[in-house]
Amino acid sequence: MIKFGTGGFRAIIGDEFTKANLELLAQGLVHKMQDEHVENTPLIIGYDRRFLSDIGAQWISSVFAGNDIHVQFIDIEAPTPLIMFVVKKTGAKYGMAITASHNPAEYNGVKVFTEGGRDATKEVTNDLEGYISKVSEDQIRRMDFDEALKEGLVEVIEPMNDYIDSILSVIDIEKIKSKHVKVLLDPMFGVSKTSLQTILLTCRCDVDVINDRHDALFGGRLPSPSAKTLSRLSNMVVEGGYDLGIGTDGDADRIGLIDSEGTFIHPNDILVLLYYYLVKYKGWKGDCVRNIATTHLLDRLAESFGQKCYEVPVGFKWISEKMDETGAIIGGESSGGLTVKGHISGKDGIYAAALLVEMTCAIGKPLNAILKEIKDTYGHCEMSEYDCRFSQEKKDQLNELLFTEQKLPEFDEAVEKVSYMDGCKVYFKNGGWIICRFSGTEPLIRIFCEMENYTRAVEITDTMREFLGL
Structure with missing residues (x-):
């Protein structure tokens, strides 16, 4: 199952980042575009320097070409903001970057952009996940990438100067x-x-x-x-x-x-x-x-x-x-x-x-x-940061403790309020705060704490870390 996190779809190469999954993703977006009656608009696609990024962009382009959707292909190693700029400038309805951004080298992924050159919203990616889940292998239509170039269904563009x-x-x-x-x-x-x-x-x-x-x-x-x-x-x-x-x-x-x-x-x-x-x-x-x-x-x-x-x-x-x-x-x-x-x-x-x-x-x-x-x-604000990888068992334990039971350690700072908008964030009366949340791009739990000085931020972070058993 292809899932989108805070920064798109990301996965370990050869595990979930595969040709088969990229083709499923592409065909799912094709069906979404067809239902939205925007299949006559081009898809903008670019890629970065990661392993398989350039080939992955070709795999996706081949599926769009196989469905008679025009692709504007940025055939250079492109910054993600450049791809977003092209989506905005051309008025395209959708664009993609083949990248895992700042993730470790064993990862790659796909960022999806929408009209105006913006990151796809949660509503868009949730909808896209639904389309992808319904795609069967026999529904995937492909055209050889070189043939698509000859037919003009894939057009190489050079937007760097603009x-x-x-x-x-x-x-x-x-x-x-x-x-x-x-x-x-x-x-x-x-x-x-x-x-x-x-x-x-x-x-x-x-x-x-x-x-x-x-x-x-x-x-x-x-x-x-x-x-x-x-x-x-x-x-x-x-x-x-x-x-x-x-x-x-x-x-x-x-x-x-x-x-x-x-x-x-x-x-x-x-x-x-x-x-x-x-x-x-x-x-x-x-x-x-x-x-x-x-x-x-x-x-x-x-x-x-x-x-x-x-x-x-x-x-x-x-x-x-x-x-x-x-x-x-x-x-x-x-x-x-x-x-x-x-x-x-x-x-x-x-x-x-x-x-x-x-x-x-x-x-x-x-x-x-x-x-x-x-x-x-x-005034001075200094931040302490702590990351920790976890097993599924540990994640389940942390979810139960933080978000079901909503338990917290005994801080030696007066607490003003607690928010669960995204993770668990504790606001202190002195203006400081601490947050624990699961990463949307990697199997990590992250703790950020901001206080008047770094030493105090580390102390509060340690209190939370020890409470969570990290």
Whole structure:
């Protein structure tokens, strides 16, 4: 059974990520499009650098071509935000990216996008799961990929220039040019190099790149930007005298940042920095959106600007929906994904990186100085994070304890309220909080805790971890 999580369908290669399952998924979406009478619109499809991503895109395209549905095929290793941009620009009803984003190398998957270039909502993916479950092998229609190319049912498109130009059109290029910024880029063996390097070079930045070769094992690291995975970037930024180090995850929809002193800037702080910049320095006005496991410092910032910060479940589709509903100008999550109003309705690490470079040039201060200015004004919030893999038996135990019995440890902080909107989140009266939730993309339970300092956050995390027997 193909199931969609918070970031699409993801599975271990050779286990559930197979040709047979991709063909089922494709035929299910074909039937959905036919019932919605949109089968005369093209499907946009692209892929990243993971093992079988390019071939998987061809398998899916062959099924659409076999059902006489036109496919626009991005035949380069494409960032996920580029694919979303094409869905939006062409007015397509559906698009797909063959990627498992930041998951370990043994995973691959499929992200589904809908009209406007946005992540498919839970309602859409639930509906699609229903269609897939009803597909039988004899219903799957295929056309050889090369034959589909000859017949014109698969059309190769080259949208990279349009995507790059769309970002350059909203960045203050002249402001960046005047500062001669020196940047070290780490694509983490993923797909951001061409687009991000081109954007930065156009802005006359001095750009060097590491970890840019094609390596389906991602150099043995998790392709997710964190203090640990970007340690080499951090060291090289200091040694090389760079102004900034930028890391992007496997499909370039998430960003990691290293300041000139080699310090990892937490994604929470990236979101705070950009909202601060957009409102205080660029004169924008509007609310912001964060997921339930993201810093509450954003709430304080919004309140000081006379705006509101909205809290939504984990999964970027919830952020996009709330931004559309409220007109918010920025939305993001503590894992490094964010979007800004006027661009695509999904995460884009490439656009975020360009905007951050603009910010440092416009304000004329190092990132750490800007961040200190914010926290000295609005208060310090530091986050502790803990992940633990589990067996099905352990998951059942944790579900019973947390969500059926709704038991909690005895915290040495006064509790204000508890929410079960997405996982179990405890709000403390001092403004801190802790959340436990199951990952929607991997067999992990995740604990996030934010308090006034890191030591206190770790103490509260340990209290929850020991209570859960982790």
